[in-house]
């Protein structure tokens with residue numbers, strides 16, 4: 001079983017509902033169990049500011065799927081929920097990212113693990129540290145030390 005962290009984000013069409021739907025879809029994945037999910041956090045958009053705030057969370061799953069199969073399965077969930085790619089770093093209905101896959105380091109053209117932006121994203125690091133505070137990110141250090149290095153954080157947990 002691989003221990004995998006998935007980042008979830010949405011800022012369109014009732015983001016809380018989109019995250020809840022995505023978690024239900026994750027629970028239906030073959031050879032996969034959802035072990036833990038963080039609180040939902042409201043966050044300021046990274047990228048263009050003329051878009052709604054995001055809702056973000058992180059889930060820990062155990063899976064027998066390979067990174068490739070999991071990536072395809074996540075893209076499938078995004079399509080099912082109706083994601084349409086809009087502008088670069090723009091608004092999105094649902095975004096599901098593989099953040100960490102055990103302690104593997106992968107740099108394929110279509111998949112980079114650990115996620116390339118992980119160290120700079122409060123909306124990933126803070127929910128991740130809520131569910132797995134001792135996590136070490138390969139080549140980058142502990143989640144706690146990365147959080148301490150963030151310039152700013154505009155993140156607050158929201159009621160479920």
Ligand code: ROI
Nearest residue numbers: 009043044045046047054089090
């Ligand atoms: N900003 C926030 N706060 N949360 C996200 O999930 C998110 N996702 C993105 C971009 C547009 C880069 N900014 C984001 O893909």
